Amino acid sequence: MGTGRCFRIGTRRSALAQWQAQWVAEKLRASGAEVELVLMVTEGDRRQELLADAWTSRGIFTREIQKALLEGQVDLAVHSLKDLPTQPVDGIVLAAVPERGPVGDLLISRNQCPLAQLPAGARIGTGSLRRQAQLLHARPDLQMAPLRGNVDTRLRKLQAGQYDGIVVAEAGLRRLGIYESIWTERLFPTVVLPAVGQGALGIEVRADDLHTLAVVQQLDEPSTHAAVVAERTMLAHLHGGCLAPVAAWGRIQQNQLLLTGRVLDPKGQQMVEVTQSVRISEVLLGTGPSKLELLQEAAELGQKVANQLLALGAGQLIRAAREQ
Numbered sequence: 001m002g003t004g005r006c007f008r009i010g011t012r013r014s015a016l017a018q019w020q021a022q023w024v025a026e027k028l029r030a031s032g033a034e035v036e037l038v039l040m041v042t043e044g045d046r047r048q049e050l051l052a053d054a055w056t057s058r059g060i061f062t063r064e065i066q067k068a069l070l071e072g073q074v075d076l077a078v079h080s081l082k083d084l085p086t087q088p089v090d091g092i093v094l095a096a097v098p099e100r101g102p103v104g105d106l107l108i109s110r111n112q113c114p115l116a117q118l119p120a121g122a123r124i125g126t127g128s129l130r131r132q133a134q135l136l137h138a139r140p141d142l143q144m145a146p147l148r149g150n151v152d153t154r155l156r157k158l159q160a161g162q163y164d165g166i167v168v169a170e171a172g173l174r175r176l177g178i179y180e181s182i183w184t185e186r187l188f189p190t191v192v193l194p195a196v197g198q199g200a201l202g203i204e205v206r207a208d209d210l211h212t213l214a215v216v217q218q219l220d221e222p223s224t225h226a227a228v229v230a231e232r233t234m235l236a237h238l239h240g241g242c243l244a245p246v247a248a249w250g251r252i253q254q255n256q257l258l259l260t261g262r263v264l265d266p267k268g269q270q271m272v273e274v275t276q277s278v279r280i281s282e283v284l285l286g287t288g289p290s291k292l293e294l295l296q297e298a299a300e301l302g303q304k305v306a307n308q309l310l311a312l313g314a315g316q317l318i319r320a321a322r323e324q
Contacts, residue, residue, distance in 0.1 A: 005033075005034065005211070006034040006035065006036055007028060007033055007034065007035050007036075007075045007076060007212065007215070008035075008036055008037075008038050008073070008074040008075045008076075009021050009024060009025055009035060009036070009037050009038065009074060009075070009076055009077070009078055010038050010040055010065040010068050010069060010073070010074035010076070010077045010078070011037060011038070011039060011040065011065070011077070011078050012039070012040060012041070012061060012065070013039045013040065013041060014150055015150060015151075015152075015176060016080075016150070016151070016172050016175060016176060017078075017080070018037070018039070019175045019176065020078055020080065020175065020201055021037050021078045022037070023175075023201075024076075024078050024098070024201070024203060024219065025037060027098075027219055028215065028216075028219075031215075031218065033215060038068070038073065038074050040064055040065055040068065041064070059083075059084070059085045061079070061080070061083040062077070062079050062083055062084055062085065065077045065079070066089055066092060066204065069092060069204060069205070069206060070089075070091055070092065070206065072206075075205065075206075075209065075212050076095070076203055076204065076205045076212055076216055077203070077204045077205075078201060078202075078203055079201065079202045079203075079204065080197075080200075080201065080202075081097065081197030081198075081200040081201060081202040081228055082194075082195040082196060082197040082198045082200075084197065084202050084204075086196075086232045086233075086235050086236040087236070091206060091207050091208070092204050092205070092206060092207060093204065093205060093206075093207045093213065094202055094203070094204055095203050095204060095205045095212075095213050095216040095217055095220070096202075096203040096216045096217055096218075096219045096220035096225075097200055097201065097202055097203070097220060097221065097224050097225040097228055098200075098201050098203070098219050098220065098221055098224065099221040099224050100199045100200040100221070100224040100227070100228075101170075101171035101174060101175065101199040101200070102169075102170040102171045102174060102199050103170075103171070103188065103194045103198050103199040103200075103249060104169075104170050104186060104187065104188020104189065104192070104194055104198075104199075105131060105167050105168065105169055105170065105187045105188055105192045105194065105198075106167070106168055106169075106170050106173065106183040106184070106185065106186055106187065107165050107166075107167055107183070107184045107185040107186075107187055108155070108158060108165060108166050108167075108168060108182060108183050108184055109158075109164060109165035109166075109184045109185075110158065110159075110161075110163075110164055110165065112184050113164075113165070113184065114184060114185045115135075115138065115139065115165075115185055115187065115191065116139075118139070118142070118164060118165060119164075120141045121141060121142070121143050122142055122143065122164040122165065123142075123143045123145050123162075123163050123164045123165075124142050124143065124144055124145065124163060124164065124165050124166065124167065125145050125146070125147030125154065125157065125158065125162070125163035125165070125166040125167070126144060126145075126146075126147055126166065126167045127146055127147050127148045128167075128195070129244070129245045129266055129321065130192075130195055130245045130246065130247050131167045131192055132144045132245070132266065132268070133245035133264035133265065133266055133267065133268040133271075134191060134192045134193065134245070134247065134262075134264060134268060134271075135167070135187075135191070135192065135268070136267055136268030136269075137264060137268035137269075137271055138191045138268075140267075140268065140269075145162075145163060147163070147166055151168060151172055151173065151176060151178065154166050154168065155182075165184070167187065167192070169194075169198060169199070170183075170186070170188070170199070171198065171199040189249060189260075192247070193247035193248065193249050193260065193262050194247060194248070194249060195247065195248075196228075196231040196232055196234070196235045196246065196247075196248045197228050197231060197232060200224055200227075200228050202228075203216050203219065220291075222291050222294055223252045225291075225294075225295065225298075226250070226252065226257055226280075226294050226295055226297070226298040227250030227251055227252065227257070227259075227298070228250060229250075229295050229298040229299055229302065230248075230250040230257060230259045230298040230299070230301045230302040230305075231248040231249075231250045231259065231302065232302065233298070233299045233301075233302025233303055233306070234248055234259065234261050234302035234303070234305050234306045234309075235248065235302075235306075236302075236306075237302065237303050237306035237307070237310075238261075238263065238306050238309065238310065238314060238315075238318060239318070244263070244317075244318040244321045244322065245263065245264040245265070245266060245268075245317070245321060246261070246262070246263050246318070247261070247262040247263075248260065248261050248262070248305075250298070250302075252280070255279060255280055255281065256277045256278065256279050256280065257277060257278050257280055257294075257297065257298060257301060258275060258276070258277040259275070259276055259277070259301050259302060259305050260273065260274070260275040260305075261273065261274050261275075261305045261306065261309050263309055263314040263317050263318060264317060265317045265320050265321065266320070266321050266324055270313075270317060272309055272312040272313055272314050272317065273309075274305050274308040274309050274312070275305075276301060276304055276305050276308065277301070278297050278298075278300070278301045280294060280297060
């Protein structure tokens, strides 16, 4: 792979974003490529007041990096896939989705108190309507409070007594090396299903940069890519990216691609959920035309789950979220 070209990776400045970009960089370097990181500040980094659920639909953590990619300032962009809008950008392709990390959410509480044993009215910190709605569905008595900032900031606020518990993504804790002994309870999958794309990375390149595309595609993991295509297609057909409590979990088990979709109202009083699957052959987990066929199957599964959720009333729940 060593062609003398240096691949410039665009990424945010946060510790987690840099970890993710460094992980991609090391994979490319192991194949002989030269790589450098270009650190950027995005709208989402500047506007701490926005709810987490607004990130995906607005692209506030991705737009500046995508602009730099289109203008040739960087050669590839590494995103947390849950931050990447489902609406494609002209001139950019999602070249690879590497093997996914843990997809679920964790509760971290003071005194290591699990969810079921938290006192009535316990104050839980989260910036996500998806998490809020699912927690209230399980425990309507809880008090939800807004929470933003990086993991260290959130943990300091918990330790300072501002919250009785906070909810964070397991993948982030693992990638930052602060996973062991810190979490109280794994909420996935019985209580809280993840955000679309949670735990996965998305690597984008310019559509006309065939050399970079070929290099980056070597990092793609077909089963992960298929799972997130199913989730993202479901979200796109629900039109639920804007402040809507939508959760999804795609996975491959025993030659089947399964997708569970869940939509709630913001207070967690109503919830609809659908699980569907499509059988796939092992050959489809390869590359080339078989991979394209697998991704098409995944997209069709996502659309099917979205249609069934809409038939159960998901559209009304999403509209209720937008009207709040």
